[in-house]
Amino acid sequence: MLKRIAVASALSVAISAPLQADDGSGTYAFDTKGQHQSINFKISHLGYSWLYGRFNDFDGEFTYDAENPSESSVTVTIDPASVDSAHAERDKHLRSEDFLYVDEYPEARFESTRIELDDDNPKEADIIGNLTLRGVTREVTLDAEMLGHGEDPWGGYRMGFEAETELTLSNFGIPMDLGKASRTVELFISVEGIRQ
């Protein structure tokens, strides 16, 4: 009897060993060099169409705790001057005092404070943290999903997430009034981290 349990458990260890050997826990740096990351945004234009743009330069890292995923964390720093909406005059305006005021506030930052896992879907979580934008720090919630993780073909280990949130421009002191259909902007953050 005892022997049979020992054999069975040895067998189960053998079968699950490759998975247990690496559960993905660790600290990851964003793959900025390979550009496997993007922060896109969309905002309504007059209520008639979506205007999409992106922030080209940002960096960050996250830690992932497979045993206790809610103990994971993430920080992101964004260069707001890297805003890119494929229209030079508009980008210049977005960097000005009317919007991001990048001369005065050259860095935007997000630091997670806690993570609330989704009860129904183990791959989804609310990442709650402080976003500093245009000198204003506010708590925001990122609706995040882990897309996958594992070894890459070049000897590294990668993990990727996508997250969404919606910000109200005036909450961050952005004074420009674009009309009632354009009071908020939706952000889509897609990152791939390489384990350090």
Added chain:
Amino acid sequence: MPAGNTTERYGWVSAGLHWLIAIVVVGLFWLGWWMVDLSYYDDWYTLAPHIHRSVGILLIAAMILRLLWRWLSPPPPALASHSRFERAAAHMAHGLLYVLIFVAGITGYLISTADGSGIDVFDWFTVPSVTGEVKRMEDWAGSVHYWVTWAIIALAVVHALGAVKHHVVDRDETLRRMLGLRPR
């Protein structure tokens, strides 16, 4: 009034270009200063920059024409009554105004074409981008445009004060001959 300049006075082409460009430069400065603070729903929000860009391109064309004409028909020399300091100062101010107006025009063009798009001059013709997309060019070109246009206005004030001084204090022909008036 003859078309060309003589050794005594300005012809109507030079005088006309001078006053036209003076009005356009001041007008563009005012328009630019006013339009950047328009609210998004203002009727002029897209129209004012369109006029500013279009007139700016035409101003560069007028300045090129002015340089060509200056070469074809040199302006009259300074009045004999002007001191050496006055001649040197006026010469420097005139040269600098030419350079700054070109710099203002070119940097204005570089702001709008930094994404590789052309500039529509009214609904008449399009000036294409020569640089193609250059990331962040709109920022440095914008800063230069801002400060250079202020410098033009400051220098134009000094230039105008000089002309008024010659007219009122020295009571010479400096301003009169640019206005096409006969010697008094």
